[in-house]
Amino acid sequence: MRFISTRGQTAPHSFSDAVAVGLAPDGGLFVPETLPAFDAGALARFEALKNDYAGLCFEFLRHFATDIPADTLRAIIQKSYTRFDAPDIAPLRKLDDRLHVLELFHGPTLAFKDFALQLLGNLYEHQCAVRGESINVLGATSGDTGSAAIHGLLGKPGTAIFILYPDGRTSPLQERQMACTGAENVFALAIDGTFDDAQAALKDVFGDQSFRARHHLSAVNSINLARILAQCVYYLSAWLRLPPDARAGAEFVVPTGNFGNVLAGWMLQKMGVPLRGFKVATNQNDILHRLFTTGEYRVTGVRPSLAPSMDIQVSSNFERFLYYSLGRDAARVREVMRTFKAAGRYVFENFNRDTFSASRCDDAEIPGIIRRVYEKYGYIVDPHTACALKDPDPGRPSVVLATASPAKFPDTIREAVGVEPRHPSLEALKARPLDKHKIEATPDAIKAFIAARAA
Numbered sequence: 001m002r003f004i005s006t007r008g009q010t011a012p013h014s015f016s017d018a019v020a021v022g023l024a025p026d027g028g029l030f031v032p033e034t035l036p037a038f039d040a041g042a043l044a045r046f047e048a049l050k051n052d053y054a055g056l057c058f059e060f061l062r063h064f065a066t067d068i069p070a071d072t073l074r075a076i077i078q079k080s081y082t083r084f085d086a087p088d089i090a091p092l093r094k095l096d097d098r099l100h101v102l103e104l105f106h107g108p109t110l111a112f113k114d115f116a117l118q119l120l121g122n123l124y125e126h127q128c129a130v131r132g133e134s135i136n137v138l139g140a141t142s143g144d145t146g147s148a149a150i151h152g153l154l155g156k157p158g159t160a161i162f163i164l165y166p167d168g169r170t171s172p173l174q175e176r177q178m179a180c181t182g183a184e185n186v187f188a189l190a191i192d193g194t195f196d197d198a199q200a201a202l203k204d205v206f207g208d209q210s211f212r213a214r215h216h217l218s219a220v221n222s223i224n225l226a227r228i229l230a231q232c233v234y235y236l237s238a239w240l241r242l243p244p245d246a247r248a249g250a251e252f253v254v255p256t257g258n259f260g261n262v263l264a265g266w267m268l269q270k271m272g273v274p275l276r277g278f279k280v281a282t283n284q285n286d287i288l289h290r291l292f293t294t295g296e297y298r299v300t301g302v303r304p305s306l307a308p309s310m311d312i313q314v315s316s317n318f319e320r321f322l323y324y325s326l327g328r329d330a331a332r333v334r335e336v337m338r339t340f341k342a343a344g345r346y347v348f349e350n351f352n353r354d355t356f357s358a359s360r361c362d363d364a365e366i367p368g369i370i371r372r373v374y375e376k377y378g379y380i381v382d383p384h385t386a387c388a389l390k391d392p393d394p395g396r397p398s399v400v401l402a403t404a405s406p407a408k409f410p411d412t413i414r415e416a417v418g419v420e421p422r423h424p425s426l427e428a429l430k431a432r433p434l435d436k437h438k439i440e441a442t443p444d445a446i447k448a449f450i451a452a453r454a455a
């Protein structure tokens with residue numbers, strides 16, 4: 001399997017090369033040259049593995065990671081799911097006859113990002129060993145990607161990790177997960193600005209091909225295709241574990257910011273797994289809600305919210321959806337992205353929202369939703385998951401993706417239900433010194449910082 005860019009101006013890459021660079025050199029995002037078409041035989045093989053998460057992941061990823069020997073790939077995947085504290089890895093919890101919650105917060109950093117970033121860390125380790133090269137990883141985070149990437153790479157020889165984040169806009173515990181590791185190869189870089197500013201500066205750094213090649217720079221955000229592919233697996237796992245009569249009608253309701261999470265489910269559907277559809281659940285940063293309800297994609301300022309990891313306006317992975325929606329016409333993708341970058345808006349005529357619907361949730365609503373869910377089910381959800389529980393459809397089964405542990409957001413939970421959730425791994429961080437670096441969100445400042453500390 002080879003991987004091509006949504007902008008059509010990059011030569012096809014192998015899986016390992018696409019993972020190593022992350023963002024395509026022409027500024028686009030890698031997608032599979034052709035999507036596999038899973039037939040009844042493939043679905044039956046998946047079915048047989050529904051209670052073996054790592055086995056299912058291998059059975060899925062072997063269609064993409066074709067340049068890694070099967071035994072090696074299997075071992076990398078096995079190792080990637082050993083640090084989850086739930087035997088099912090991604091437990092599917094039934095709240096009532098219609099409503100299931102897919103718990104994606106049992107990994108080491110208590111958010112869904114661990115599913116892909118534990119794996120990506122092990123893929124990088126493998127690449128460093130095979131190629132005899134170091135890797136410097138650069139990421140931008142609104143709270144969860146950063147800590148998951150750090151904990152995927154912690155202690156891996158030959159790597160250094162640089163994470164940009166908006167200072168004061170993550171939860172305090174999310175910041176501690178990044179800035180209290182004590183590891184010498186981890187750099188938490190606090191910027192004045194928003195996640196969008198961090199992500200834009202990151203893309204500019206990746207745009208400097210000679211800097212990128214010199215430092216073997218790789219991207220850990222969901223611009224890296226490995227992130228999306230690894231995230232497809234929890235949709236597959238959940239779909240397989242739904243009661244058979246719920247499978248065909250179930251809608252996946254997905255807390256959404258950078259559009260990587262929900263895109264993974266949609267791509268799985270395009271490969272032939274019959275998922276019915278997806279609700280894009282945004283917080284008050286609602287560009288995607290507006291897009292899917294009006295066809296207009298228009299940036300407004302980021303508003304800090306109680307669901308800070310979704311405080312995003314410019315959603316990277318929208319470009320992958322666009323590529324497929326425009327019939328894989330890379331020239332049109334380039335034109336839309338150019339217009340959008342210049343004008344901050346693009347209006348799609350006859351916008352085809354495919355199987356997506358959308359909802360938005362204001363800060364004023366979040367504590368009430370957490371309280372309602374707690375009173376009805378005795379179950380505490382984090383503020384991001386709450387956005388997806390705003391208005392469950394009583395007429396059909398839904399699977400709500402629970403993307404983070406409530407313990408990461410104790411203040412909001414205490415306000416909502418009077419209980420402060422705790423997790424031992426987070427408690428341990430409270431006494432540790434914070435090691436963060438203030439940095440300007442400019443490509444030059446970021447490059448200078450990396451050059452001085454690269455692995």
Ligand SMILES: Cc1ncc(COP(=O)(O)O)c(C=O)c1O
Binds near residue numbers: 256260310385
């Ligand atoms: C807890 C949580 N929920 C939801 C999201 C949204 O996911 P995505 O950015 O892939 O749309 C994020 C961040 O990305 C997150 O950290």
Ligand SMILES: N[C@@H](CCOP(=O)(O)O)C(=O)O
Binds near residue numbers: 221257310316
């Ligand atoms: N919500 C994310 C933002 C980055 O998204 P990614 O999935 O592209 O890495 C975060 O928590 O950092």
